[in-house]
Amino acid sequence: MQKIKQRATLYALGLVVLLIAIFIVTIIQDKKKVLDEKTSAHRALLRNSFDLAMLDTQKGLSELACKIAGNRDIVDAFAAHDREKLYRLSLPYFQDAKERGDVDTSGFIGADGVHFLRIQDPRKYGDNIIKKRPVLAYAIKTRQPVSALDVTIYDVAIVTIIPIFKDNTFIGIIQTVANIDNVQKRLNAHSGIKSAIAFDSKKLELLIPGSKNVIYAGYSLVSFNDPLFKRLPADFSFEHSNRYTIDTRDYVVASRPLNDFQNKTIAMMTCAFDITNDVAEYRQEIRNLLIVSLILLSIVAIVLHYGFRILIRRIDKDTQITRELNQKLQHQLHTDNLTALPNRNALIRDIHSNRFYALMLLNIDNFKEINDFYGHAVGDETLLAIAHSIQEAIHDLPMQLYKMPSDEYAIALYEPMKTAQLEAARLNIVHHLQSQYYDLHGASIYVTLTMGMDIANRNRDAANISLLTNADMALKSAKKRHLNYLLYDETMQIKQEYQHNILWSKKLKEAIEEKRFCLYYQPIFDAKNGEVVEYEALIRMIDSNGAIIAPGYFLPAARQSRLYPLLSQFVLDEVFAMLEKTPHTYSLNLSVDDIFDKPTKEFLIQKLRTSSHTKRLVFELLESEGIENYSEVSSFIAEVKQYGCRIAIDDFGTGYSNFAHILKLDVDILKIDGSLIRNIDTDTNAQTILTAVGQFSEHLGLITVAEFVHSEAVYNKCKELGVDYLQGYYLGEPKPLV
Secondary structure, eight states: OHHHHHHHHHHHHHHHHHHHHHHHHHHHHHHHHHHHHHHHHHHHHHHHHHHHHHHHHHHHHHHHHHHHHTOHHHHHHHHTTOHHHHHHHHHHHHHHHHHHTSOSEEEEEETTSBEEEETTOTTOOOOBOTTTOHHHHHHHHHOOOEEEEEEOSSOEEEEEEEEEEETTEEEEEEEEEEETHHHHHHHHHHHOOEEEEEEEHHHHHHHSTTOOOOEETTEEEEEESSGGGGGOOTTOOSSSOEEEEETTEEEEEEEEEEEOTTSOEEEEEEEEEEOHHHHHHHHHHHHHHHHHHHHHHHHHHHHHHHHHHHHHHHHHHHHHHHHHHHHHHHHHHTBOTTTOSBOHHHHHHHHHHSOOSEEEEEEETTHHHHHHHHOHHHHHHHHHHHHHHHHHHTTTSSEEEEEOSTTEEEEEEOSOOOHHHHHHHHHHHHHHHHTOOEEETTEEEOOOEEEEEEEOOTTSTTHHHHHHHHHHHHHHHHHHTTOSEEEOOGGGOHHHHHHHHHHHHHHHHHHHHHTOEEEEEEEEEETTTOOEEEEEEEEEEEOTTSOEEOHHHHHHHHHHTTOHHHHHHHHHHHHHHHHHHOSOOEEEEEOHHHHHOHHHHHHHHHHHHHOSOGGGEEEEEETTTTTTOHHHHHHHHHHHHTTTOEEEEEEETSSSOOHHHHHHHTOSEEEEOHHHHTTTTTOHHHHHHHHHHHHHHHHHTOEEEEOOOOSHHHHHHHHHTTOSEEOSTTTOOOBOOO
């Protein structure tokens, strides 16, 4: 335990160190992010301050130029080439703007490009400098306002040029100029930002030869408001905004291109913002974080040392509690709550781990009735009593009893036993259970049982594992065949039947999803005149390969998988559609399940309500499928007859063929089953029955229909015996109606 403690302590310390490291890295990244965000904010401030300074400078120049160009007297003097008057009138505007710091120089240039007047130096005029200053040539040529960076004969400057017109005649331009250091002054005034102007060295040399300036990356430093710009690092670049350390101070340095009138970069405005305090604060926070982390790690180590002593004692106690809980859970998982017997989970576990030689499954036949009539309390007492009785019956036998879900029990044989002995034991168990009444809460309960059994076969693969599956199939098959006992035998082909049903259920579901169904129609002829009186609608499934599948393959699967109502509704939809499109009478099959199924019945009644052709509709009820439930069937017949529909009994002669219940059902047509018609030409007994049915029907006013008319001989005999309508492959096969 001491080693476990030491190992756990080391693991915990390692985990704590890892968590602290992650914490430190996360905090450092967060602080760095904060510093980066501040740096980005400073960059944005630099950009915005520069934009504001430039706009402010251009605004002052534009206001001066517009005032001068908008004065009619000044324009007249310029047009009259009256230099003295022009100087006298424009000088007050110039001086006012210069006092505000908006302008440094200004002048008038004629349409021929000759400098007519320099307001700041009126004695200097007559020179043509448009070759040196393309911006002037551009403004004169386009006669459009221009505001751009340019190099005058005095300095690098911001220039605003406004064209002047006299009676729509272009006479020249007014130029207002502010030296670039005005922008720096405004930057300093707005936010105290350190700034510098660097001009393209090659262009500067052409315009102002012999200038001596500090050069960075091809740009000459022509103006600055702080000496730090003379000490920029060797890796400084105008293209990127970076953080630099200069003379122990930290700065964010950002540059902005300055473009001429052709939008070509000719200079760079570089600004610097001191972030030394932000960087110092960041470093101090990191140092504090490391100190706190070391203190925290020391405290955690001490806490772990003493805490693990308590923890290990608690773990020992919790382990014991967990072990007891697991035992309880295992017991609950493998034990039936009501009877305290091993349950189905326990049986599956034991089948995989033990050798069983046989397995019996018992089901209480009338348990639902007991539950419904006496209540669940009596039902539970019944299950307990039967469990006790089974244990009494197998007390001296090598068998183990299991309580299965609901009302089933399983008895496993765990020692070999001869077949005769096993059969005797089985009979003794059944006799013991069914020979007594159970007196429960004043009620005398008698039960009947159905049993399915499988005996392990050494020659069969995975015999032990398949015992439960086979015994269950034997039990279900016994109940289906109304037997009280069935022994599983591979020759019974129960498994193949299950597989067949599963296969067709799958195919049926896919066909429903993909709407692969259609109706074939078989004509029914009047025996007297040979005319078609109606068509029977017969459903067909279209296989995935396009083949047509008869209903005998998929209808049983539809009933078992509860998909049958969907097929019934499909047939109803199609038949009612045909009633609208054609003048024919149609008959369709309805099972008692359709009548009892509420959604299907409501679907049918709704169709009848909305159709105006219900008198051309015949419903064929299958006589052998629970038609003896007179009350519900009679109620349905009465309801559909209100809409003019007729009722036929299908397959008459195979089920409950007595005339009394036919009278109760108020039917219109009897369709005689093919088993009577198939050999009617040679079978005298069938002829006698058919004659009796015909006389009975004629007396009641019922129409008779002979099914399965497959030959000329059968056709002639049916006509001879007075059958009203004829149907069969001899007369017409089922096929689609176009």
